[in-house]
Amino acid sequence: MMEVGFPSRLHGAVKRSMNITFACPECDHTSRIPLALETAVTCPECDWKQTTSAEAPREDALDECLVCGCKELFIRKNFSQRIGVFVVVVAATASAIAWAYYMWYTAYGILFAAALLDLYLYFTVGNLLQCYRCSTEYRGLPHLDDHAAFSLETHEKYRQQAIRLAESQAVHSKG
Numbered sequence: 619m620m621e622v623g624f625p626s627r628l629h630g631a632v633k634r635s636m637n638i639t640f641a642c643p644e645c646d647h648t649s650r651i652p653l654a655l656e657t658a659v660t661c662p663e664c665d666w667k668q669t670t671s672a673e674a675p676r677e678d679a680l681d682e683c684l685v686c687g688c689k690e691l692f693i694r695k696n697f698s699q700r701i702g703v704f705v706v707v708v709a710a711t712a713s714a715i716a717w718a719y720y721m722w723y724t725a726y727g728i729l730f731a732a733a734l735l736d737l738y739l740y741f742t743v744g745n746l747l748q749c750y751r752c753s754t755e756y757r758g759l760p761h762l763d764d765h766a767a768f769s770l771e772t773h774e775k776y777r778q779q780a781i782r783l784a785e786s787q788a789v790h791s792k793g
């Protein structure tokens with residue numbers, strides 16, 4: 619029987635450049651900058667500079683968010699939700715038009731093709747690392763697979779924390 623395989627990731631063969639997408643804690647500006655070894659993360663828009671001494675690791679997995687110092691990070695597919703939604707919306711519209719013209723096979727075919735495309739994208743895109751607390755995204759880092767996948771429980775913990783923080787700040791600014 620023929621082995622049907624999705625393209626496997628080239629391990630170490632391709633040196634991917636590391637980069638980071640983060641919202642600046644100081645000016646709120648979201649930037650995507652290259653992540654260099656032994657260099658602190660800085661905001662290109664203002665004077666903000668990384669406050670922790672953590673560095674992008676050369677060999678090991680990143681164990682701490684460079685922007686906020688949070689120790690909990692998760693991996694997810696480097697797959698834009700927008701592209702996924704776009705594919706579904708376009709396919710649903712095209713399928714509905716075909717359906718309206720009694721083109722049953724075309725209507726089903728479009729939906730099937732969209733499902734295949736989504737599946738293909740899912741298996742070919744790599745992973746990225748994201749911080750639970752500040753949502754900073756790390757791409758092209760070594761040992762991404764050492765990290766755990768998204769946990770709703772952990773996410774909820776940080777969401778509650780953020781709400782409490784916002785509430786306490788609101789009280790402080792009032793008083």
Ligand SMILES: [Zn+2]
Pocket residue numbers: 642643644645646647661662663664665666
């Ligand atoms: Zn800034």
Ligand SMILES: [Zn+2]
Pocket residue numbers: 683684685686687688749750751752753754
């Ligand atoms: Zn963070």
